[in-house]
Amino acid sequence: MVSFCQNSTEKTNITSYRSNVNNVLSWINSNSAAGTVSNQTVVHSSNHDDDVYGYYDCRGDITGSFCQFCLTTAVNDITQRCPNGVTAMIWYDICIVGYANQYFPGKVTLTPSWNLTGSKSVKDSTDLGKAVNYMRYLIGKVTTKANNHWAMGEFNWSDNEKSYAWVQCSRDISKDGCRQCLETMLDKVPKCCGTKVKWAVVSPSCGMEIDNNKFYQLQTGSSSPLPNRET
Missing domain, CATH: 3.30.430.20 (Gnk2 domain, C-X8-C-X2-C motif)
Incomplete structure (x- = not known):
């Protein structure tokens, strides 16, 4: 929190x-x-x-x-x-x-932003690239699919251990605003979180998270599991 x-x-x-x-x-x-x-x-x-x-x-x-x-x-x-x-x-x-005290609906709000990390580090230097590329894949999903403001799925680290990822935007901002927000949060990852297997970066208008434990649930009527994407 x-x-x-x-x-x-x-x-x-x-x-x-x-x-x-x-x-x-x-x-x-x-x-x-x-x-x-x-x-x-x-x-x-x-x-x-x-x-x-x-x-x-x-x-x-x-x-x-x-x-x-x-x-x-x-x-x-x-x-x-x-x-x-x-x-x-x-x-x-x-x-x-x-x-x-100011009108904000529909506006992309990037600050304040927060980042949280776990203690466990990635095992391979290429894993940061895998995480970033998979997040870009999810950003593409959430910003091109109509009536969809969130996406989640899983990918493999270099040692084939699974990791689970989530991105979401505020429901009142445009697709372009959603992409702007998520890409801004993703740009923070290499400096704040890239060496960890668990991290989250969030702002008022969007957020993203990666964890080696499955933290989300797929319910009836929600999106289907996203395909594993090798990077």
């Missing part, structure tokens, strides 16, 4: 803004409880100075009670971690929640 909180004394002292933040977070809880896995809203103030925009999204393979539980946990945590935030977001492995 990673989080971001931006404070401002100008906003945090305004009762109407804090009230609107609370209304957005309450809306996320109630909307997700109805079974919606991704949505966005705005709570307006009379002069629009204290408008709050909120959003949430679950990983593409996560639905139902798992999605709702993650979002409920995220709302509780974002309240505790960022009690006076003007802009805040929190990312878990299977969901993201955020709010801001």
Whole structure:
């Protein structure tokens, strides 16, 4: 789990803004409880100075009670971690929640970004290239297939050990915006994560992850398993 909180004394002292933040977070809880896995809203103030925009999204393979539980946990945590935030977001492995005082739907948001890595290192120097190439393959899938904002699949390291990969974009951005976001995250990998067999790089608009343990599930109605692609 990673989080971001931006404070401002100008906003945090305004009762109407804090009230609107609370209304957005309450809306996320109630909307997700109805079974919606991704949505966005705005709570307006009379002069629009204290408008709050909120959003949430679950990983593409996560639905139902798992999605709702993650979002409920995220709302509780974002309240505790960022009690006076003007802009805040929190990312878990299977969901993201955020709010801001500026309009963002449809915009590609690349910052803040986070990277997480495991402790185990790859065994061969060519494995970074294998991971990057497979991620490019998934980026191609998710940015060319209509009505698809996520993709996942598996590939083999140089020692034939399997690795599992996932990419996803926010559902409100264009295919071009999705590609821009994912390629920007992928460009960070060689410096932050390329020597590890487990890593994730995420931003508000997109994310990607690789793990030697299968962390996703393929459900009825979701995408078929992507083919193993040798690089």
